[in-house]
Amino acid sequence: MTAAAKEPTEPKGPKEPRVRPVRRLSALRVSMAIAMVAALAGGGYVGLNWWQSAQATEDYDAWFAGYADVTATPTFNFESTTSDAARDVVLSFIVADETDPCLPTWGTAYDLDEAAETLDLDRRLALQSQRGGQIAISFGGLLNDELATVCKDHDKLVDAYADVVKRYDISTIDLDIEAGNLSDSKSGVRRAKAISELQEKRRDGGDDLAVWLTLPVAPSGITEDGATAVTQMLKAGVDLAGVNVMTMDYGSSRPDGDSQAAASIEALTSAHRQLRGLYARADIDLTDATVWTKLGATPMAGQNDVPAEVFSLADARALNAFAVEKKLGRMSMWSLNRDKTCGSNYVDLKRVSDSCSGIDQGDETFADLLSVGLAGRMNESASHVTASETDKITAIVDDPETSPYPIWSSKASYLKGTKIVWHRSVYEAKWWTRGELPDDPVLNEWETPWTLIGPVLPGEKPIEPTTLPAGTYPDWDGTLVYEQGNRVLFNGIAFESKWWNQGESPAAVSGDPDSSPWTPLTDQEIAEILDAAPATP
Missing domain, CATH: 2.10.10 (Seminal Fluid Protein  PDC-109 (Domain B))
Known part of the structure; x- marks a missing residue:
């Protein structure tokens, strides 16, 4: 994330072989009208309460923290904010030194000691902490080399990450991996192994370390390289707190007429499907609800790097409402530095500024709008440990008495347009299908014949088929x-x-x-x- 433009890449999904085959059952049920006839014959299942069995992990509260660019000019005084919404920050970016690849620096401009002296960073952080603020540190970004990209000595790489964590006494780190840092697969493996070792050492010592992976996204989801980065982390044993997607700068991937909020909601929905599939391939089964808690969103306030894209105050309200509804684990923004109306001397609002949003915000801030309903704190959520929820998923049994459509069956086929219920959600067939599980975790939309319509709502009953008056057509006669x-x-x-x-x-x-x-x-x-x-x- 930066004020420099980046070209969105259309997601394709990882090329490497799957860790394990996708689970599939055989055959499906029938179209709505057909299956309703069968429903006349009776049959049923023992139902459980979906809202109880599919809830996300308890006591896992979503948090908001905007990014603050430490080296941007003019300096942003994150420690002096009077806004509760801006009290927690994600400080960016720690990158490799240009001459010493295993030395962590702030944007290549200052090493950790130099930042303490020149920027008074340590003292400012102490003041921010006294005022009740919390911080995470972000590694990477668009413009420079993330440590693992150039530091090829494993032990030195682990030490470099550990030095930052220890220096700033943090429990949450953010790996903002994009551009060349993301496409370099070998550095991804190094990064994953180093972070895994660091996290394990921290936890063995009784300290928390939540790891967020921040990735570019399009409305169709995260890129192929992004999916590979997630796979590398899971394969190395990293317990990801979640994947934070940069809901910004969509370019040609944004559907014509879509607002930034609409494109972002589509991107998050696609990323949710992908993340569930990536966890399933790593033999970690998570409910849909839990996967939402492992997603974060980071829009770019106001004018985006793509000139035609502006994330408005209305977009902020809409995205926040979606995040609260789905219970996203995290919301951020790029950046707190920019969260204000530009001054009268700043004429070209299409040219992205590091210190203002490029739109008239009036008395409102993006931080205030995006943080509504997200009352959690990053330090408190850092203790969460991911656990497979296979038992919780298999415990979801659909009840025909509370399902608007027939329940998916392994002994039938389905025609295009058929709606069914499976695991307390409604799906519609995109084409004729047999043997395709409705909630089979897939990375790409085209891999499944099913479209998720939404959850079964409380109080729903079976939809009765439409009948025609007697005499409209002859009654069926088996002798004719x-x-x-x-x-x-x-x-x-x-x-x-x-x-x-x-x-x-x-x-x-x-x-x-x-x-x-x-x-x-x-x-x-x-x-x-x-x-x-x-x-x-």
């Missing part, structure tokens, strides 16, 4: 021969014959819609029939 295109009623539900048949009951369509000669009329066809029917006197 039906030609292609003939229509009948079966228990009031309209079906159309796909080919010549005799004695083939429409009821069988719910179990095997492919082999059945009958198909139910679509909602649109039924609506047209009802619209065309004469009014009842």
Whole structure:
């Protein structure tokens, strides 16, 4: 993250082989109207309360902390803020020295001692702590070499990270990996091994170390290199606190007409699917709710590096509402330095400033808007340890009495447009499918035939199929021969014959819609029939 422009890359998903095969079950159920016929025959499951069984880990409160650029000019006095929203900060960026690759520096300008002397950083941090503030340190960024990119000695690399953690007495670190730092796969392996060792040593000594991985994102999700970075961390044994995505600078990847908030929500939704899949491939099963707590969002206040993109105050409200609804684990912003209206002497607002947002904020700040409802603190959440939730996931049993659509079955196929319920969520088939689990963790949207519509809501009941008045079509008769295109009623539900048949009951369509000669009329066809029917006197 910086005021320098970056080109978004379209996510593709990792190329390396999967750690384990994706779990799949066989066959699915049928379209909504078809399966409702089967529902007449009864059957059921023992239901559990979704809101209890799929909750995220308890006592894991989301936190807000904006980034503060330590070396930007003019100097930002993060320690003197009077805003509760800006009391916690993510200080950026620690990078490698230009001549000593294993020496941590602030933006290559100051080593840790020089920052204490020239910037009075240690004293300012002490004051910030006295006033109740907390800090995390961010390594990397766009413009310079993150330590692991150039420091190739494992022990020296671990020591470099440890020196920063010890110097500033922090429990949360942020790895902002982008550009060349992200595409360098070998440095990613070094970074993951060093962070894993550091985290293990800290925890063995009774100290917390939460590790956040900050990555670029597009509306379609994190990039291929980003997915690789997550995989490297998990493979090395790093317990990631989460993945923080930079919801900014989308460029051509942002759909035409989408606001920055809409594009960011789409990006977070895609990243959620990807992160769940990456954890599953690492043999760590997490509920959807827990995966949301392991996601963070960092928008760029006001004018973004891409001239056509402006993150407005309205966007901040919308993104915050989404974060609170989904219970994201973290919200940040780039940057606290920029969280104010530019002065009258700053004329070209499309040129990104390090010290103002480029829009008229009035009396409002992005920090205040983005932090609403996020009352947690980073130090308190740093003690959280990730644990697989396989038992919690398998305990979710759907109840047909509280499901608006039929429950997914392993003994049926599904047609395009079919809606089903699985693990207390509603899914819709994008195309004909058989044997594809609705919540199978995948990295890319095109890998699954299912679209997640949303959760089953409290108080929902099965949606009854639309029936047509008696006499609209003849009732089905097993003794008659039906030609292609003939229509009948079966228990009031309209079906159309796909080919010549005799004695083939429409009821069988719910179990095997492919082999059945009958198909139910679509909602649109039924609506047209009802619209065309004469009014009842």
